[in-house]
Amino acid sequence: xxxxxxxxxxxxxxxxxxxxxxxxxxxxxxxxxxxxxxxxxxxxxxxxxxxxxxxxxxxxxxxxxxxxxxxxxxxxxxxxxxxxxxxxxxxxxxxxxxxxxxxxxxxxxxxxxxxxxxxxxxxxxxxxxxxxxxxxxxxxxxxxxxxxxxxxxxxxxxxxxxxxxxxxxxxxxxxxxxxxxxxxxxxxxxxxxxxxxxxxxxxxxxx
Numbered sequence: 001x002x003x004x005x006x007x008x009x010x011x012x013x014x015x016x017x018x019x020x021x022x023x024x025x026x027x028x029x030x031x032x033x034x035x036x037x038x039x040x041x042x043x044x045x046x047x048x049x050x051x052x053x054x055x056x057x058x059x060x061x062x063x064x065x066x067x068x069x070x071x072x073x074x075x076x077x078x079x080x081x082x083x084x085x086x087x088x089x090x091x092x093x094x095x096x097x098x099x100x101x102x103x104x105x106x107x108x109x110x111x112x113x114x115x116x117x118x119x120x121x122x123x124x125x126x127x128x129x130x131x132x133x134x135x136x137x138x139x140x141x142x143x144x145x146x147x148x149x150x151x152x153x154x155x156x157x158x159x160x161x162x163x164x165x166x167x168x169x170x171x172x173x174x175x176x177x178x179x180x181x182x183x184x185x186x187x188x189x190x191x192x193x194x195x196x197x198x199x200x201x202x203x204x205x206x207x
Contacts, residue, residue, distance in 0.1 A: 001121060001141060003186070004041060009033025010099060011060035014188055016145060019047060020119030027118050028052045028068065029138065029145055030188060033099070035064035039071055050118055051108075054078040055147025055188060056135040057085030058160075059094035062102050075107035077116070079127060082134030082162075083109055091161065110136060126175050130168020131156035137176065143184045144195075150176060150185060152193040155204045172198075172205060 001021060008015035013032030019025070026047040031038055042049050049072050054062055057078060065076055065086075078086060085091040089101035110116075112127035124139040128149045135156070138145040148156035150172055158165045176185075181196025198205060 001143075003143065005186070006034065006038055006041065008038065009060055009063045010097075012189070013060045014186065014190075015064075016186060017041060017047070018118065018121070018123075018140065018145075019045075020121045023119030024048050025050045025119040027116075027123070028074075030055055030061040030147065031064035031068055032060045033063040035067035035071070038064060038068060042072075049074050051116070052076045053110075053116070053123070053138060054082070054086075055137070055145065055149075056132040057082035057092050058132065058148070059089075059092050059097045059099060059102060061147070061188060062086065062092060062104075063094070063099050066102060066104050069104070076104065077108040077110055078106045079125075079134035079136045080109040080111060081127075081129070082132055085132070085134075093160075112136075128168070128171035128175055129162075130158060130164050130166075130171045132160070133162040135168075135171075139179075139183075142180075142182060143186060144176065144179065146176070146185050146187045148188045150193075150198060150202075151187045151189065152185075152191045153198070153202050154190075155202070156188075169204065177205070 009032035
């Protein structure tokens, strides 16, 4: 497994390229912008793009979705509870964020417990509502892509439509803190962390 991080878009979201080394198949997680840079990385490394997976439907995570799908014809995957956000620039906030409006239909709707196959890799979908209704985390082996649910010593904001402080705390404690301390956490913004570090140091979890 290879993971490449590309800070993407005007909000420098962490876009991740997840690669199965055996097959060269790749998933693009949260392409927030800079479609040309993302595609250039895929072409330079002779990767086979298979899908775009969105951890949620906010504009800073979806800014390059339309352009990448047009150029690669790969499907867009998002949790079913955030699917409507993709279709409405007001709901996904692209109409308010100083960026090109995004209005796109998802190709695959995800649900809690789904397993998405990427070559020899298995991507486990964890529904973690709280930042949005349909926020997800994605676990692959000992790595969790946490989107805007869990950050290094912080959590995602809950003051936007569909947000809930109670839900995000429950999601983190009940669905993420069950993994072992060595599990790596790759968030949608900022530095990477680990479950053990957040268990000990995250002030929101330890309230």
